[in-house]
Amino acid sequence: MNADQLLVKIEGIVIQGRSDEQWLPIINSVDLHLHRGEVLGLIGESGAGKSTLGLAAMGFARDGCRIASGTVEFDGIDLIAADAKVRRSLLGSRIAYVAQSAAASFNPAHKIINQHTEAPVQHGLSSRSESEKDAIELYRRLRLPNPDEIGFRYPHQVSGGQLQRAMTAMAMSCRPDLIIFDEPTTALDVTTQIEVLAAIRDIVKQFNTAAIYITHDLAVVAQMADRIKVLLKGDEVEESDTDSMLKDPREDYTKSLWAVRSFTREEKALASEEDMPVVRVRNVTAAYGKIPVLYDVSFDIHASRTVAVVGESGSGKSTVARCITGLLKPSEGAIEFNGIPLPADYRQRNVEQLKQAQMIYQMADTALNPRKRIREIIGRPVEFYLGLRGRKKDERVSELLDQIELDPNKFIDRLPSELSGGQKQRIGIARALAADPKFIICDEVTSALDQLVAEGILKLLARLQDSLGLAYMFITHDLATVRAISDEVVVMKNGRVVEAGGKTEMFTPPHHEYTSLLLSSVPEMDPNWLTELLQQRGVDNIGDAAIDRMDRT
Amino acid sequence: MDTVAWFLLWVVAIGITGWAFRFAGQKIQWPSDRLNMYFRDMPLMVGIGFMFGLVLLYVVFHYYFIDQSTFFRWAVQGFVIFTVASWLFLTLGKYVGTQATRKIFRQMPLTAAFGILTIIIYAILSIFAGVIAPYGQEEIFEKINVLPGGDPSLGGDPRFPLGTDQLGRDLLSRLIYGGQNTVGIAFITTILAFLIGSSFGFLAATLGGWFDQAVSRIVDALMAIPQLIFALLLLTIATAWAGSNKELITIYMIVIIAVLDSTRVFRLARAVGFNIVVMDYIEAAKLRGENLSYLIFREILPNAYAPLLAEFGLRFCFVFLTIAALSFLGIGIQPPLADWGTMVRDLAQFINFAQFSPHTAALPLMAAGAIALLTVAVNFVVDWMLHKSSGLKD
Numbered sequence: 001m002n003a004d005q006l007l008v009k010i011e012g013i014v015i016q017g018r019s020d021e022q023w024l025p026i027i028n029s030v031d032l033h034l035h036r037g038e039v040l041g042l043i044g045e046s047g048a049g050k051s052t053l054g055l056a057a058m059g060f061a062r063d064g065c066r067i068a069s070g071t072v073e074f075d076g077i078d079l080i081a082a083d084a085k086v087r088r089s090l091l092g093s094r095i096a097y098v099a100q101s102a103a104a105s106f107n108p109a110h111k112i113i114n115q116h117t118e119a120p121v122q123h124g125l126s127s128r129s130e131s132e133k134d135a136i137e138l139y140r141r142l143r144l145p146n147p148d149e150i151g152f153r154y155p156h157q158v159s160g161g162q163l164q165r166a167m168t169a170m171a172m173s174c175r176p177d178l179i180i181f182d183e184p185t186t187a188l189d190v191t192t193q194i195e196v197l198a199a200i201r202d203i204v205k206q207f208n209t210a211a212i213y214i215t216h217d218l219a220v221v222a223q224m225a226d227r228i229k230v231l232l233k234g235d236e237v238e239e240s241d242t243d244s245m246l247k248d249p250r251e252d253y254t255k256s257l258w259a260v261r262s263f264t265r266e267e268k269a270l271a272s273e274e275d276m277p278v279v280r281v282r283n284v285t286a287a288y289g290k291i292p293v294l295y296d297v298s299f300d301i302h303a304s305r306t307v308a309v310v311g312e313s314g315s316g317k318s319t320v321a322r323c324i325t326g327l328l329k330p331s332e333g334a335i336e337f338n339g340i341p342l343p344a345d346y347r348q349r350n351v352e353q354l355k356q357a358q359m360i361y362q363m364a365d366t367a368l369n370p371r372k373r374i375r376e377i378i379g380r381p382v383e384f385y386l387g388l389r390g391r392k393k394d395e396r397v398s399e400l401l402d403q404i405e406l407d408p409n410k411f412i413d414r415l416p417s418e419l420s421g422g423q424k425q426r427i428g429i430a431r432a433l434a435a436d437p438k439f440i441i442c443d444e445v446t447s448a449l450d451q452l453v454a455e456g457i458l459k460l461l462a463r464l465q466d467s468l469g470l471a472y473m474f475i476t477h478d479l480a481t482v483r484a485i486s487d488e489v490v491v492m493k494n495g496r497v498v499e500a501g502g503k504t505e506m507f508t509p510p511h512h513e514y515t516s517l518l519l520s521s522v523p524e525m526d527p528n529w530l531t532e533l534l535q536q537r538g539v540d541n542i543g544d545a546a547i548d549r550m551d552r553t
Numbered sequence: 554m555d556t557v558a559w560f561l562l563w564v565v566a567i568g569i570t571g572w573a574f575r576f577a578g579q580k581i582q583w584p585s586d587r588l589n590m591y592f593r594d595m596p597l598m599v600g601i602g603f604m605f606g607l608v609l610l611y612v613v614f615h616y617y618f619i620d621q622s623t624f625f626r627w628a629v630q631g632f633v634i635f636t637v638a639s640w641l642f643l644t645l646g647k648y649v650g651t652q653a654t655r656k657i658f659r660q661m662p663l664t665a666a667f668g669i670l671t672i673i674i675y676a677i678l679s680i681f682a683g684v685i686a687p688y689g690q691e692e693i694f695e696k697i698n699v700l701p702g703g704d705p706s707l708g709g710d711p712r713f714p715l716g717t718d719q720l721g722r723d724l725l726s727r728l729i730y731g732g733q734n735t736v737g738i739a740f741i742t743t744i745l746a747f748l749i750g751s752s753f754g755f756l757a758a759t760l761g762g763w764f765d766q767a768v769s770r771i772v773d774a775l776m777a778i779p780q781l782i783f784a785l786l787l788l789t790i791a792t793a794w795a796g797s798n799k800e801l802i803t804i805y806m807i808v809i810i811a812v813l814d815s816t817r818v819f820r821l822a823r824a825v826g827f828n829i830v831v832m833d834y835i836e837a838a839k840l841r842g843e844n845l846s847y848l849i850f851r852e853i854l855p856n857a858y859a860p861l862l863a864e865f866g867l868r869f870c871f872v873f874l875t876i877a878a879l880s881f882l883g884i885g886i887q888p889p890l891a892d893w894g895t896m897v898r899d900l901a902q903f904i905n906f907a908q909f910s911p912h913t914a915a916l917p918l919m920a921a922g923a924i925a926l927l928t929v930a931v932n933f934v935v936d937w938m939l940h941k942s943s944g945l946k947d
Contacts, residue, residue: 021659084594325840346840354842367833371855384841
């Protein structure tokens with residue numbers, strides 16, 4: 001088989017989506033060429049049409065979309081003109097798809113291995129028992145723990161990162177020529193992500209499979225792809241080899257994408273010992289029912305400062321926030337506000353106490369009532385806490401909208417569904433500001449957003465902190481965000497504070513073992529980063545495997 | 554045995570012609586590419602479906618023109634008239650009105666237009682019954698058992714286009730007044746059921762804990778007893794209490810049906826409420842210090858409108874049918890007030906004459922048809938709303 005042979009040829013494809021009684025373009029005449037054994041990275045913001053283009057490579061358009069013109073050829077077969085029978089014989093056996101959320105894509109009612117063997121048996125490529133043997137071999141190659149046994153579990157009995165690798169194994173089950181990876185690591189923690197990345201890269205190389213890798217994370221795509229194609233609102237911006245793309249981006253838009261990670265703030269001088277912290281978490285121990293979640297957690301947050309709480313999912317970061325807001329009663333310890341202990345239950349706090357601590361949520365979609373207009377969403381806390389009504393209330397709402405850089409005349413009467421993700425998050429910030437608080441908890445506020453948009457939110461938060469003297473508690477698992485905005489860092493693992501201190505101190509060695517794992521797992525823009533890291537740490541000393549090892553010692 | 558053989562023969566015949574239809578379609582070179590693609594990708598069942606449709610069309614033609622079956626002709630005529638009327642209504646809506654209403658009409662299927670048109674007609678007839686109805690609902694004339702149609706040679710009278718009942722009351726007037734009574738009472742009952750059911754449901758979802766447990770178990774107990782039998786039992790007791798006061802019986806009936814139906818509404822409101830209270834915006838409102846009524850009416854309720862509205866339509870039909878059923882059994886709406894359930898019962902025996910005199914048999918069918926038409930119309934509208942609200946969610 002010639003390595004340079006063209007596998008996928010998409011030319012002049014136009015895809016339209018039906019919205020509000022008319023067809024709107026999603027992809028405007030984009031070409032895509034992919035050779036055998038090559039990995040193409042597709043990047044862009046959400047809504048750029050990455051996934052739509054990825055699916056088009058399978059000759060498929062989502063419900064409500066249509067391929068209006070253009071051609072899709074897979075190994076010389078015209079996929080758009082091909083009838084259902086031909087396509088069915090290709091999909092699953094020669095073209096495979098790995099979705100973003102493995103947890104949502106596996107059928108929870110069947111064991112993993114039974115779902116794995118379905119495609120090869122259906123396509124008549126191998127018998128059930130052969131396919132099972134092959135599955136176990138693939139699990140081993142993807143370095144899943146207990147490869148002989150893990151396939152016989154149900155999807156809910158396996159962690160997210162492992163499930164994503166099992167899904168990659170499933171895509172490999174027929175040894176396809178092409179796999180489409182649609183943001184396979186976006187929903188994972190950094191420490192888990194790195195394991196999945198290493199596994200995917202390895203297996204794609206081993207079997208010389210061509211792949212289209214869709215993501216919005218540049219550092220990730222730099223590790224995975226041979227070539228990168230940048231999309232913006234359905235148009236191709238540029239395409240070139242990974243190396244030249246990283247070193248020398250031609251278009252302004254690409255450059256702006258590259259520059260995102262450069263936003264940082266100077267660390268402020270440590271607060272003196274005598275200063276009264278705005279919020280003091282004192283020896284908090286808490287449990288959900290009988291299951292303990294937090295053990296003796298203590299830290300202070302001072303005015304005008306940002307404390308980043310870092311850790312993987314399940315480490316108890318969000319539980320600390322629930323204790324501070326009073327949603328969860330700590331079994332021991334207390335939360336002090338300006339030196340005065342707060343009642344443990346939010347129902348016993350008075351309006352003045354509730355007003356001081358506000359919260360910004362991760363998912364702006366669920367944090368804003370979809371049936372209320374912006375005027376009411378922001379106006380309600382203004383009315384409730386400050387007692388403003390009528391004209392004065394409207395003026396205050398307009399003022400707040402100005403502060404978050406949205407035009408009041410344009411946005412005040414919109415519904416949340418009429419806003420973009422970044423705008424929704426800004427409304428969430430405005431709602432917190434409306435209470436005129438001293439302290440704001442930001443719970444993963446940027447993790448659901450694209451990098452450019454996230455940067456805008458971080459800049460806004462930094463500006464607001466400087467002008468209003470707010471104290472932030474910043475819950476995140478993204479160390480790039482920590483580096484950008486925080487003054488102090490608290491690292492949590494299994495409900496305990498592992499390490500705490502100033503930002504500069506935290507980012508210079510020596511670290512606690514876990515901190516160093518976290519730090520080293522953040523992908524960098526260097527395309528050789530993953531290779532070097534694997535050489536340094538060894539393939540079995542990354543991600544969950546490394547954490548397991550830590551727990552044992 | 555003979556029928557089974559015939560049936561099998563028909564199945565095989567339709568199957569073979571269906572296959573042949575598809576085969577022919579694939580062999581012929583159609584002028585348009587779309588048509589070529591369509592036949593190439595056609596599953597066999599679709600081809601068979603086309604042939605089955607053809608057979609069905611012939612059956613309709615046969616009964617309408619050759620057999621000239623009276624009821625079948627009425628049904629086909631009614632179907633055509635209603636389709637044309639709803640199409641006109643839909644077209645009217647597309648070109649008249651504000652931008653927003655025109656958009657709604659453009660996206661509306663014909664079934665929903667039919668439903669809305671029918672409901673509007675029912676509402677107008679019920680509200681203005683006193684003006685529209687030619688006679689009073691209790692007015693008795695000397696002519697009894699006049700047949701519908703107004704043709705004197707068939708036993709009709711032009712003064713009573715739909716005929717009179719055994720006591721000599723004009724059926725058209727009673728149908729119109731019956732709408733006022735039956736639909737009006739059903740509407741009040743449904744609203745009451747929703748007030749009770751949804752407020753308890755949302756309270757249970759918001760408060761949780763022992764309140765939820767207590768209310769849910771009571772509802773379980775109420776739901777465990779078959780509804781119609783329970784309603785009959787309670788109404789018998791209520792009738793004994795009310796004595797000869799007929800208005801009091803109606804009020805008792807409204808309350809009893811409302812309470813029994815509110816258990817179903819409670820279940821739905823509680824389930825919907827539980828999905829909403831876990832949202833972050835509810836947490837944000839709780840942390841703001843909002844009280845219970847703000848949480849329920851301003852935060853939860855607006856997000857539960859779609860499923861509740863859909864349930865309202867269905868529940869309305871059930872309540873309406875329950876009232877008709879109770880009236881049919883003689884303990885619902887009391888005579889001489891006109892009501893569709895009672896009208897069906899009073900005229901029921903005439904259905905036996907269907908073979909000899911279709912016009913006589915039509916007497917009880919008019920009230921029954923009024924019930925059926927409204928039920929179908931409401932369900933069409935509800936289907937459309939459900940479709941719209943589920944479309945909004947993604």
